[in-house]
Amino acid sequence: MPLVRIALRRGKSSAYIAALRNGIYAAMRESFSVPENDRFILVSQHEAEEFDYDPNYLGIARSDDLVIVQIACNNTRSVEQKQAFYRSVAEKLSADPGVRPEDVFINLLETAKENWSFGNGIAQYA
Helix, strand or coil: CCEEEEEEECCCCHHHHHHHHHHHHHHHHHHHCCCCCCCCEEEEEECHHHCCCCCCHHHCCCCCCCEEEEEEEECCCCHHHHHHHHHHHHHHHHHCCCCCHHHEEEEEEEECHHHCCCECCECCCC
16 A cells, blocks of 8 residues: 655666665565555666755764655554654665665645545555
């Protein structure tokens, strides 16, 4: 049920992008109990002039390797689950493909279950 959007600067290898997708999916499976095969991930790469961020907002030193992850998901997770998820993503992306934790920006967009249709014009979760 999560829809994941990953935005980053253009120029990373396909192996790097696959590691991002795999790490985020693994963290969702662990922390959010996302079912196997519930995997919908979009990756957007941007030119430098299309990717604007503050390198020091909230005292976090970001680099041009910043990865912005936005996930639309059901509004059913606790604060503790979300915190575990954020940690897990940062750890997994640090291990592979080597993204610094400071460069992992995550935003959850929570929605009600009836706001999803996975095909056939049916709201499967309603």
